[in-house]
Amino acid sequence: MSALSFAAERAVAIRAVLAASNVCQRVFTKLVNGETITKKDKSPVTIADYSAQAVVNSILHESFPADPIVGEEDAKDLRGEAGRQMREKVLELANSGLEKALNEDLLLETIDRGTFAGGAKGRMWALDPIDGTKGFLRGEQFAVCLALIVDGQVQLGVMGCPNLPIDAANQDGEKGCLFITVKGQGAFQRNFSSSKETPIAMGDIQSLADASFCESVESGHSNQSESAKIAHLLGITKAPVRMDSQCKYCSISRGDAAVYLRLPVSATYEEKIWDHASGSLLVSEAGGIVSDVHGKPLDFSKGRTLATNSGVIAAHARIHGRVIEAVQKVLFPEGKL
Ligand SMILES: Nc1ncnc2c1ncn2[C@@H]1O[C@H](COP(=O)(O)O)[C@@H](O)[C@H]1OP(=O)(O)O
Ligand SMILES: [Mg+2]
Numbered sequence: 001m002s003a004l005s006f007a008a009e010r011a012v013a014i015r016a017v018l019a020a021s022n023v024c025q026r027v028f029t030k031l032v033n034g035e036t037i038t039k040k041d042k043s044p045v046t047i048a049d050y051s052a053q054a055v056v057n058s059i060l061h062e063s064f065p066a067d068p069i070v071g072e073e074d075a076k077d078l079r080g081e082a083g084r085q086m087r088e089k090v091l092e093l094a095n096s097g098l099e100k101a102l103n104e105d106l107l108l109e110t111i112d113r114g115t116f117a118g119g120a121k122g123r124m125w126a127l128d129p130i131d132g133t134k135g136f137l138r139g140e141q142f143a144v145c146l147a148l149i150v151d152g153q154v155q156l157g158v159m160g161c162p163n164l165p166i167d168a169a170n171q172d173g174e175k176g177c178l179f180i181t182v183k184g185q186g187a188f189q190r191n192f193s194s195s196k197e198t199p200i201a202m203g204d205i206q207s208l209a210d211a212s213f214c215e216s217v218e219s220g221h222s223n224q225s226e227s228a229k230i231a232h233l234l235g236i237t238k239a240p241v242r243m244d245s246q247c248k249y250c251s252i253s254r255g256d257a258a259v260y261l262r263l264p265v266s267a268t269y270e271e272k273i274w275d276h277a278s279g280s281l282l283v284s285e286a287g288g289i290v291s292d293v294h295g296k297p298l299d300f301s302k303g304r305t306l307a308t309n310s311g312v313i314a315a316h317a318r319i320h321g322r323v324i325e326a327v328q329k330v331l332f333p334e335g336k337l
């Protein structure tokens, strides 16, 4: 393999995402069974968020101590007397996923390694410890998402999707998939239960009449009435597949749906880099194109957010241009950008 194979980073990222995914599943089981964590707690998903970030940051730090991390969470609310109860739970859960146990101080330090500001220069990891918190709470889709960005370019992505069926055609079958991609090396899926990786590719759609598109479950995250108009214009007749988290990128990458539409609901919201880094590389490596609503590539060099992009449109390379045309017609009927 070449010098840029990222073989070590790939192996460590897989280990970190698997460990964090297991911790998230443990939190969910405890939440449902009402053992140590109950629905009366402030926020079970918050506990899972912190624990998963601690697990990933800790494993990354062991192998790549100099690498900064752009993580969604910080440890502010876990400090002091006010944070004691939550801190103790997070410590127990994080340590359940780690070989080398953390103490309280190290836990806080480890979570706060995720506060890096991002930017255009150097190596950095982008981490969403639980993407799709709403899906997690509903027992539906969520993902642990980790990416390596070098000089503003996403080079590697690993996503753990504990509730995603291995085979979309068998929704009641085994669940728990890991998606892995390195720039220039393709896109892969494996089960949580086996290390065998299978290459995946987007469906090479000939006719959009047979296609379906996916979008967020949450109408507050993506404009669902505009997406219905876009789908109509493209001749898509199937109902949208609504799913939380970057599982949408994973689904289209293996051909479950043809298009992912994320249409801005507010002019001020800036998408976060950890919400798109790993998923967008997976789609490009699986034969797709990912852009914003104007057809502009996502720019991961602007800090913690995609400050210069608006929304996300992902589709097979063959149809992406047509999708952007339809998006433009619906969102900007006057032709103004
Ligand atoms: N107004 C918004 N527009 C788009 N995405 C949003 C908005 N508000 C929050 N999000 C983010 O969308 C992601 C979930 O997307 P999806 O609905 O596709 O699962 C979350 O990371 C969530 O951030 P947060 O973690 O702060 O809640
Ligand atoms: Mg997220």
Ligand SMILES: [Mg+2]
Residues within 6 Å of the ligand: 072, 128, 129, 130, 131, 132, 133
């Ligand atoms: Mg999150």
Ligand SMILES: [Mg+2]
Residues within 6 Å of the ligand: 072, 133
């Ligand atoms: Mg969040």
